[in-house]
Amino acid sequence: MRIDTPPRRPWRQVADLIQSLAAAEGLCAGDRLPSERELADRLQVSRPSLREALIALEVEGRVEIRKGSGIYMANGPRRTDSDPLESEGPFEILEARGVLESAIAEEAARRATPALIAALDANLRDMAAATDDRARVIPIDAAFHVAIADGTGNALLARLTSDIVAKRLSPLFSRLAGHFEGPPTWRCALAEHGAIRDAIAAGDPAAAREAMRRHLAQSRRRFTETFAEARAAEALDS
Structure with a gap:
């Protein structure tokens, strides 16, 4: 066989x-x-x-x-x-998240409740206070995405989101992120999270989907553009 x-x-x-x-x-x-x-x-x-x-x-x-x-x-x-390390690469993970989580944000906007918006607001406050601390901000960032999935009322979607977000802790993703993530990139992510929150709170499925898609596309772009901007410091392009 x-x-x-x-x-x-x-x-x-x-x-x-x-x-x-x-x-x-x-x-x-x-x-x-x-x-x-x-x-x-x-x-x-x-x-x-x-x-x-x-x-x-x-x-x-x-x-x-x-x-x-x-x-x-x-x-x-x-x-x-x-x-x-024979597993999904960081860019493959971000692409998959863009597909899955955009649809989840769309559904969360349809089912938005005061409890979900309160949870997202609390998360945004926590993230704003932690953008200089990578060890703190990573789980806060993950919790934001899982909270949105929870907001759909579908336990399977919440579990899938939790599992795929956890992949950013893989050795390959963590090392890549360690080279290119920092307070400026986390502040950008925080602003993008705010746009997602606002679209969900407005009950606008299309805007929520687009805000999430844009956020994860920007996350992927930051890994490439930050790299280019840091070439002199990292000497990867010297």
């Missing part, structure tokens, strides 16, 4: 290409890789996919990203087929 194996994630395929290129050029631990722009051009891959792959290799200990210097080969342990 033939057992189908799951397709390899795009970021894993790109990570393999990076390692193959390094091997072909005889790069060893301590040697510097080409810049991010050059790697993307040579491998013919998108910048987001390349970024996920580099972060994955960093988590695995295969590359080292040095601030103010560049990306270097490292001598991490060899990856195995059971590697825990």
Whole structure:
């Protein structure tokens, strides 16, 4: 009996290409890789996919990203087929959330209650007080999205939202976020949460759907644009 194996994630395929290129050029631990722009051009891959792959290799200990210097080969342990990083990438997760949670926000607007709006208001106050503290703001951010799903009155949707939001704590997502998230990005997220809250409170399903879609699209964009803005500091594009 033939057992189908799951397709390899795009970021894993790109990570393999990076390692193959390094091997072909005889790069060893301590040697510097080409810049991010050059790697993307040579491998013919998108910048987001390349970024996920580099972060994955960093988590695995295969590359080292040095601030103010560049990306270097490292001598991490060899990856195995059971590697825990063989899962959804951060951009794949954000895309899935955009599809699921936009529809959930639309339904929550149809069923909005004073209790839901009060819960969202309390969450926004908590988030405003925690934008400088990553350890505090992440669970507050997650609670906002779960509260909206709870507001649909559908326990399965609430559980699905909780599960998918929890994926941002994966090693790959956490490392990517650690490079690019900070008080400015959390303040942007807070403003976007406010727009979602207002649309739900107004009982406007279309506006709630669009506000959530925009928020998660902006979250994905921040991982790319912040990266570009921080190239000098991170030296990933030097």
